[in-house]
Amino acid sequence: MAKHAFLSASASHRWLNCPPSAKLCEGISDQSSPYAQEGTDCHALCAHLVEKALGRDSPDPTENLTYYNAEMQNCAEEYCEYVLQQYEEAKKYCSDPMIFIEQRLDFSRWVEKGFGTGDCIILADKVLTIIDYKHGLGVLVNSTENSQLMCYALGALEAFDGIYDIEQVTMTIFQPRRDNVSSWNISKEELLKWAEEVLKPTAALAY
Numbered sequence: 001m002a003k004h005a006f007l008s009a010s011a012s013h014r015w016l017n018c019p020p021s022a023k024l025c026e027g028i029s030d031q032s033s034p035y036a037q038e039g040t041d042c043h044a045l046c047a048h049l050v051e052k053a054l055g056r057d058s059p060d061p062t063e064n065l066t067y068y069n070a071e072m073q074n075c076a077e078e079y080c081e082y083v084l085q086q087y088e089e090a091k092k093y094c095s096d097p098m099i100f101i102e103q104r105l106d107f108s109r110w111v112e113k114g115f116g117t118g119d120c121i122i123l124a125d126k127v128l129t130i131i132d133y134k135h136g137l138g139v140l141v142n143s144t145e146n147s148q149l150m151c152y153a154l155g156a157l158e159a160f161d162g163i164y165d166i167e168q169v170t171m172t173i174f175q176p177r178r179d180n181v182s183s184w185n186i187s188k189e190e191l192l193k194w195a196e197e198v199l200k201p202t203a204a205l206a207y
Helices: 012-017 021-026 034-053 070-090 147-160 188-206
Strands: 098-106 115-123 126-133 166-175 180-187
Touching: 012 147, 012 188, 034 070, 034 098, 034 115, 034 126, 070 098, 070 115, 070 126, 070 166, 098 147, 115 147, 126 147, 147 166, 147 180, 147 188, 166 188, 180 188
Parallel strands: 126 166
Antiparallel strands: 098 115, 115 126, 166 180
16 A cells, blocks of 8 residues: 555544544554555546546556456546546636646645645646545545645645646545535635644644
8 A cells, every 4th residue: 555644634634633643543554445445446547547538658457456347447437537527627727737647745844744645636827626536435525624635735736836826726526436526615825824824733733
C-alpha cells in the first residue's frame, strides 16, 4: 500500500476533530483489507482510462487487478466520462486548462510533512477543480467542508496558483456505487483562511 503522511489528508477528519488521535494511531499497523484493495484497484483503472482518453501513454492495468470485474469497469468508465466533461467545462474559462491525474500534492505549509495524492486536478483561469473517486459502497461521502479535499486543494494551490490566477475552488466526490456526485464550492480566500485559522494550529497540536 502507498505510504501515508503522519497527518494525512485522508484521516484529517479524525485528527482535526481529535488531535491526540494522530499519536494514538501512530503505532497501529496500516493493514489492508479486501475493500481497500478493491478501491486501490479501481483507482488504478480510473487513472488508466482517463490518461488513455487524454491521449497519454498508459499501460492497461486490468490483468494485474485482483478485484477487476464488469462493475469496476463500468464505475471507472463513468468516472472517466465525468472527468472529461469537467475538463471540457474548464475550457470555457481558458483555452489551455491543465489536468493532472494521481498528482502528489504537498500541503506542508500548513501541516508538517503533509502530503497526499489527488485523483484529478483541473486548472483553468479563475477555477481550480478537485475530483476525488470513492469506490466504497457503505458510507455516503459528502464534499461539503470535506477536509481531505480541502487539504488537496491547498496542495494544488501551493503548486499551481502561480500558473493560473485561481479565485474559486470546486471540490467533487464521485461515488458511482452510491449514485453520488457531490460538489462544493469555496473561494480561494475562504480556503486559505480556514487553512491558517483551523488547519494549521490543529495540525501543530496533533503533531
